[in-house]
Amino acid sequence: MVAVADVGVVVRPRVPRGPSTGSLTRWIVLLLVGAYFLIPLYAAAAFAMETPDGGVSADVFAGIxxxxxxxDAFGLSVNLALVTIVITLALMIPTAVYVHLRLPRVQRLFEGITLLPIVIPPVVLIVGVLQVAPGSLKGTPYLLALEYAVLAMPFAYRSLDSGLRALSLKTLVEASTSLGGGWFTTLFRVLLPNLRSAVLSATILTIALVLGEYTMASLDQYETFPVWMVVFSQDDAHVSVAVSLLSLVVVWLLLLGISLIDRRRGRTTTGEP
Structure with missing residues (x-):
């Protein structure tokens, strides 16, 4: 007779482990990056709110x-931003879609072409534009909006390119075509709703560029928001620094809004609450 011994299963309690090396390194990097960005902003805010008697007051922000x-300067920059957004999106959305759909072999070449405004100095661009621009545009700020559209091209195309790469572009276009949709119907009712986050990113980057560009506006002799900040800093540096901080906060809030919209859209698509 063979005796079979009972085999006991020993269950060991889980011992909580400390943070892993990778997690600790990640937190250290995040803290260093946060300090790199926040310390200069803190110094700028402290300088802007410093009063002549050595105190601190936030009245400088209320008086901007x-x-x-x-x-006048801020209104001009806002109008230029709106015109630049319309020109940039009207040119780049159909072009990016067409290149991805019909000319995939020239995507690398087109990416290189869109990088030219970053490589060529703005001074060279403005001199060339002033030589070839018609006289009816030279006396209007719309010429500056066209120049801003050229400068915004690399950022807008990168945003749209990322959005298009995340889509099944050929499948969506073929499905729309099979249902009788034309080119404009496919673009506005099928592709644009799926490119909402990319279009918003391109829009915010264009706004940030227009609100921060100085060289072309000064050479065109228009007092836009950045030009006003430089000129006004000669009279009151505290107000100029406060305005710069507010512009950064506005851009950050817009970017945060984009991320929240994109996250909400992702939850709606997946059916999550």
């Missing part, structure tokens, strides 16, 4: 709208 020339 009443500064001389601020309303």
């Amino acid at each position: 709208p009443s500064q001389e020339g601020f309303a």
Whole structure:
């Protein structure tokens, strides 16, 4: 007779482990990057809120709208941003879609072409534009909007290119065509809703560029928002620094809004609450 011994299973309690080396390194890198960005902003805010008697006051931010020339300069930059957005999206969306759909072999070449505004100095661009621009545009700020559209091309195309690479572009276009949709119907009712995050990213990057570009505006002799900040800093550096901080906060809030919209869209697509 063979005796079979009972085999006991020993269950060991789990011992909580400390943070792994990778997690600790990640937190260290995040803290260093955060300090790299936040310390200069803190120094700028402290300088802007410093009062002549050595105290601290936030009244400088409340007095920004009443500064001389601020309303006109900011209004001009906002109008230029709107016109630049319309021109940039109207040119880049159909072009990017067509290149991805019909000319996939020239994508690398087109990416190189869109990088030229970054490689060529703005001074060279503005001199060339002034030589070939018609006289009816030279006396209007719309010429500056066309120049901004050229500068925004690399950023807008990268955003749209990332959005198009995440889509099954041929499948969507073929499905729309099989249902009787034309080119404009496919573009506006099928592709654009799926490119919402990419279009918003291109829009915000264009706004940030227009609100921060100085060289072309100064050479064109227009007092835009960045030009006003440089000129006004000669009279009151505290207000100029405060305006710069507010512009950074506005751009960050817009980018945060894009991320929230994209996250909400992803949850709606996957059916998550």
